Amino acid sequence: MALISDTQPWKDLKAHVDDINKTHLRDLLSDDKRCQSMLVDFEDILLDYSRQQAAPETIHKLFQLAEAASLKEKINRMYSGEHINSTENRSVLHVALRASRDAVIQSDGKNVVPEVWNVLDKIQEFSERVRNGSWVGARGKALKDVVAIGIGGSFLGPLFVHTALQTDPEAIESARGRQLRFLANVDPIDVARNITGLNPETTLVVVVSKTFTTAETMLNARTLREWISSALGPSAVAKHMVAVSTNLTLVEKFGIDPNNAFAFWDWVGGRYSVCSAVGVLPLSLQYGFSVIEKFLRGASSIDQHFYSQPFEKNIPVLLGLLSIWNVSFLGYPARAILPYSQALEKFAPHIQQVSMESNGKGVSIDGVPLPFEAGEIDFGEPGTNGQHSFYQLIHQGRVIPCDFIGVVKSQQPVFLKGEVVSNHDELMSNYFAQPDALAYGKTADQLQKENVSPHLIPHKTFSGNRPSLSLLLPSLNAYNIGKLLAIYEHRIAVEGFIWGINSFDQWGVELGKSLATQVRKQLNASRTKGEQVQGFNFSTTTMLTRYLQASSDVPADLPTALPKI
Numbered sequence: 001m002a003l004i005s006d007t008q009p010w011k012d013l014k015a016h017v018d019d020i021n022k023t024h025l026r027d028l029l030s031d032d033k034r035c036q037s038m039l040v041d042f043e044d045i046l047l048d049y050s051r052q053q054a055a056p057e058t059i060h061k062l063f064q065l066a067e068a069a070s071l072k073e074k075i076n077r078m079y080s081g082e083h084i085n086s087t088e089n090r091s092v093l094h095v096a097l098r099a100s101r102d103a104v105i106q107s108d109g110k111n112v113v114p115e116v117w118n119v120l121d122k123i124q125e126f127s128e129r130v131r132n133g134s135w136v137g138a139r140g141k142a143l144k145d146v147v148a149i150g151i152g153g154s155f156l157g158p159l160f161v162h163t164a165l166q167t168d169p170e171a172i173e174s175a176r177g178r179q180l181r182f183l184a185n186v187d188p189i190d191v192a193r194n195i196t197g198l199n200p201e202t203t204l205v206v207v208v209s210k211t212f213t214t215a216e217t218m219l220n221a222r223t224l225r226e227w228i229s230s231a232l233g234p235s236a237v238a239k240h241m242v243a244v245s246t247n248l249t250l251v252e253k254f255g256i257d258p259n260n261a262f263a264f265w266d267w268v269g270g271r272y273s274v275c276s277a278v279g280v281l282p283l284s285l286q287y288g289f290s291v292i293e294k295f296l297r298g299a300s301s302i303d304q305h306f307y308s309q310p311f312e313k314n315i316p317v318l319l320g321l322l323s324i325w326n327v328s329f330l331g332y333p334a335r336a337i338l339p340y341s342q343a344l345e346k347f348a349p350h351i352q353q354v355s356m357e358s359n360g361k362g363v364s365i366d367g368v369p370l371p372f373e374a375g376e377i378d379f380g381e382p383g384t385n386g387q388h389s390f391y392q393l394i395h396q397g398r399v400i401p402c403d404f405i406g407v408v409k410s411q412q413p414v415f416l417k418g419e420v421v422s423n424h425d426e427l428m429s430n431y432f433a434q435p436d437a438l439a440y441g442k443t444a445d446q447l448q449k450e451n452v453s454p455h456l457i458p459h460k461t462f463s464g465n466r467p468s469l470s471l472l473l474p475s476l477n478a479y480n481i482g483k484l485l486a487i488y489e490h491r492i493a494v495e496g497f498i499w500g501i502n503s504f505d506q507w508g509v510e511l512g513k514s515l516a517t518q519v520r521k522q523l524n525a526s527r528t529k530g531e532q533v534q535g536f537n538f539s540t541t542t543m544l545t546r547y548l549q550a551s552s553d554v555p556a557d558l559p560t561a562l563p564k565i
C-alpha cells in the first residue's frame with residue numbers, strides 16, 4: 001500500500017502549514033464561530049480544541065487525510081477481529097474486554113465475549129471470597145494486602161487506575177482496611193519497599209505477566225515466593241500466590257495452581273490490557289468488583305462512541321488527527337499531558353507506554369521505511385506541580401502542544417474559612433489560565449504599557465501561539481476514569497492508522513533484552529568462575545570490569561523490609 005505521505009491530502013496539509021502560520025492563535029480565538037465548531041460534548045465530557053493552530057479548513061483537510069488512510073475501514077477491521085497486528089498475526093480486541101455480556105465480538109470465527117465474562121465472573125467470585133475472608137491464607141488469616149508483580153503493560157495501567165480511584169469516596173469506602181501495592185522494578189529496593197510493613201500471613205501476591213517470561217517479573221515472583229515459603233512453608237504458595245497470564249502452562253510450571261490463574265488472550269496487547277484480568281483482578285481485590293465494573297462500562301461507552309460517531313463528533317478521532325497535524329505537519333514532536341488532578345498523577349506514565357510503544361516505529365505496516373517521523377514524545381505531570389517545574393520551557397522555550405485535563409467536581413472538596421475560592425477552584429483557576437497564557441502570550445507593546453524596564457522586555461515577552469487542547473471531565477469516578485483511558489487508547493490507534501504503521505507490536509524492546517542476556521551470562525561467569533570480561537567493546541568492558549571489582553564484596557541475600565526511619 002502507498003505511504004500516506006504520498007497521498008494528495010498529505011501534500012495539501014503540507015502546503016496548508018504556511019496559511020496557518022500566517023494567523024496567530026490570538027486571532028484564531030477571536031472568531032467565535034470557529035471556536036464553537038471546535039467543541040465536542042459527549043456524556044458530559046467536553047473537548048475544546050479551539051486553541052489548536054488550526055482553522056475549520058485544517059480539520060476538513062485532516063478528514064480528507066483520514067479518508068486517504070482508510071481510517072474508518074481500519075477501525076472496523078479492528079472491531080471485527082481481523083489480524084491487524086500483522087507482524088504477530090493477531091487480532092487487536094481490547095474493546096472486547098469491556099463489552100457487555102450480550103455483545104458479539106469475533107476473533108478467528110469465535111465470539112470472544114463469553115470467555116471474557118467467564119474470567120470476569122471468576123474474578124468477581126475470587127475477589128469477593130478474599131475480601132469477605134472466606135479465602136484465607138495458610139495460617140487461617142484473611143488476606144487484606146495484595147502485592148501485584150508486573151512491569152510495563154502489566155503494571156502501568158493498573159497503577160494509573162488504582163491511583164485515580166484512591167480519591168473516589170465509593171472506592172475509598174470499599175477499600176477500607178486493605179492495601180494494594182505494585183512491584184515492578186527488578187531493583188531489590190523495590191522488593192524491599194513493597195514488603196515493608198507487610199506480613200506474609202496476610203498477603204496475597206498476584207503475578208501478572210502476559211508472557212510469564214519477562215525476566216524482571218519472574219525474578220520478583222521467585223523472590224516473593226521465597227518470602228512466603230520461608231515464612232509459612234512451601235505449601236503456603238497455593239494460598240498466597242495467584243497469577244494473571246495468557247501462558248497458563250508456564251504459570252503451572254512456576255508452581256501456581258492453574259485454578260488460581262486468571263487468563264487473558266493473545267489478542268490483548270500488554271499496554272492495552274488494563275481492562276483484562278491484568279487490571280481487573282488486583283483492582284477488584286482492592287475495591288470490589290462492582291467498582292471496577294463501572295470502570296469497564298466507562299471504557300465501553302467510549303468504544304461505542306469511537307465506533308459509531310462521525311469524525312466531526314468523535315473525540316478519539318479528532319484528538320488523533322490533531323496529534324498528526326502537530327507532529328507531522330507543524331513539526332512539534334512532543335506532547336505534554338497535564339491533568340489538573342493529583343489523582344491522575346500516573347496517567348502520563350501510562351500513556352507514555354501506550355503511545356510511545358505503539359507508535360514509535362520506523363517502518364510502515366508493510367515494512368517500508370517511513371520518510372517521516374512517526375510517534376510522539378509524551379510526558380506530563382499534574383498541574384499545578386508542573387507549572388513550577390517545566391512550564392518555563394513550554395511558555396518561552398520549545399513549542400509543545402499540551403493536553404489540559406480538568407475535573408469539574410473534586411472528590412475531596414475543601415473550602416477554608418476566610419478564603420475567596422475553594423481549593424479546587426484555586427486548582428481550576430490555573431487549568432483555565434494556562435491555555436490562554438500559551439495561546440495569547442504577551443507582547444513587547446503590552447509590557448511597554450506596563451512600564452517594564454526596556455532591558456527586561458525581551459525576557460518578559462511571551463510569543464504565544466502555542467497550541468493546547470482542553471478536556472473537562474464531570475468527575476473522577478470509576479466510570480469516567482474508564483472513559484479517559486479509552487479516549488487515549490483510541491486516539492493512539494488513530495494516529496497509527498493514519499501513519500500506516502503497526503501500533504500493536506513492539507519489536508523495538510527486544511534488542512536491549514537480548515544484550516542484557518549476554519551481560520547476565522558474563523556477570524555469572526565472572527562471579528562464579530572468575531572469568532575476565534570479554535566479547536564487549538572497550539567502553540562496556542571497562543564499565544563491567546569496574547562494576548564487578550567494586551561489587552565483589554557485597555553480600556547477597558533475600559531483600560528485607562526497609563527499616564522504619
Ligand SMILES: O=P(O)(O)OC[C@H]1O[C@H](O)[C@H](O)[C@@H](O)[C@@H]1O
Binds near residue numbers: 208
Ligand atoms: O506482561 P509481560 O509479558 O510480562 O510483559 C511486560 C512488558 O514487557 C515487554 O518488554 C513489553 O515491552 C511490554 O509491552 C510488556 O507490557
